[in-house]
Amino acid sequence: MSFIPIKEATIGRYIFRTLSSVTIRRSRKEIAATAEITLPAEYDGKYLCNEIKGGDEVVIALGYDDRKTEEFRGYVVDVAQRRPVVIQCEDETYRLKRMSPKARSWSSVKLKEIIAYVLPDAKTHDLPDVTLSPFQIKPGGSVFDVLEKLVKTYGLQAFFKDKTLHVTVPYYDMNDGTVRYDLERNVIRPDLTFRREGDVRIHVRAVSILRNNKKLTADVGDSDASAITTLHFYNVTTVAELKRLAEDRLKTMKYGGFSGTLLTFGVPYAEPGMAAEIRDRRFSGNRFGRYMIDAVTTTSGTGGFRREVEIGRALKKQNAQ
Known part of the structure; x- marks a missing residue:
């Protein structure tokens, strides 16, 4: 295999196989998944800014050689009137913004x-x-x-x-499969920090929303942490119970291991909700662990087919030295 990147977009009644570039952003922390497609201003003798309109359905497929995978499905939000044409897209949230429920x-x-x-x-x-x-x-x-x-x-x-x-709820493990990364073999650039458990400083502010819409708060963790992480609970009626729940959650957050992002090729496939299994063979005993994938930014263009994978909390205890 020559591993030549391929990119294809179906927009309305058109199928484009010569895209200038594509960027897709998906995150557990954001409601909308978005895509940006850059195309030549003209196609088949027509100006695309006159042919593509808001609401047109969009399907993007990316891959190598003759193997491609659907990476995004949604709708056109905006078409920039310039050369080249830049098309902004959203997933199902596009429709939700145009649906009005009764009060x-x-x-x-x-x-x-x-x-x-x-x-x-x-x-x-x-x-x-x-x-x-x-x-x-x-x-x-x-x-x-x-x-x-x-x-x-x-x-x-x-x-x-x-x-x-x-x-x-935040930190929910979706069990959507595992993608394996070896920092010496299938990662272009790791932008990671490795922390030992004792070095991690986290200050948690727990907020319980009561049935009368009032709130209880409790702080746990390290008061000298650089930022405060807010966690929400529901109908917890005592500060003591709220603290206990917050301390249980803190144990899952205060882990030793990696944090940051990985820049990889288009393969292996990754998306939010999957587990990233990361191994660093440069250290005695290997630095190894499993982490929740929080966000993935996928690009395909002159720089090739790439994924930037943002990892979140550890999914099990590290075997780090």
């Missing part, structure tokens, strides 16, 4: 009920058993606004994968 208020409601109310036909995955009290959908808002409120006010994570909506 409604609940004194107490399960997360599953809210999602069923605003998206009755949506495919969902493992929605946590969370009670929100109270919750209000205001007039004139969109379904996207509801998801954004769940993220910003209640500390949840919301994102789409294969048109399936995931709404999860």
Whole structure:
């Protein structure tokens, strides 16, 4: 195999196999997955800025030689009127921003009920058993606004994968498979920091949202940490219990091991929700561990087919020296 990168985009009724560049961004921490496609200004004798419009469906496939994988599916958001043409795209969140649910208020409601109310036909995955009290959908808002409120006010994570909506608590392990990285073999550039467990400083502020919409707070961890990490809990009614839950969560956050990003080729495939198994053979006994993948930025252009993989918390104890 010669490993020649290929990139293909279907936009509306057109199929493009000569893209100038593609950038795709997916993250567990962001509701929307986005894509940017750069194309020549003219195609088949037509100006593309007149042929492509907002709302056109988009499918992007990338790969090497004759093997390609669908990397993005969504809709055109904007077409830049310039040379070359730059097309901004979003996944299913494009539609959600244009859907307006009827205003409604609940004194107490399960997360599953809210999602069923605003998206009755949506495919969902493992929605946590969370009670929100109270919750209000205001007039004139969109379904996207509801998801954004769940993220910003209640500390949840919301994102789409294969048109399936995931709404999860942070640090939830999705068990979406494992991608293996050997820093000496299949990584172009590791931008990683290795920390021993005793060197990690984390200050956690736990916030419990009560049924009357009041809040309890408790701080645990290292007061000298450079930043404060906020964790949300629901209907925990005592500070003592809130501290206990926060300290349990802190144990999963305060790990020794790697943090940072990896720049790799297009293969192996990676996406948020997968586990990154990282090995560094340069050290006696090997530095090895499994980490949650939080975000992946995929690019294909003059610099080749690349993925920048952002790793999150450790998924099991490190065997570091």
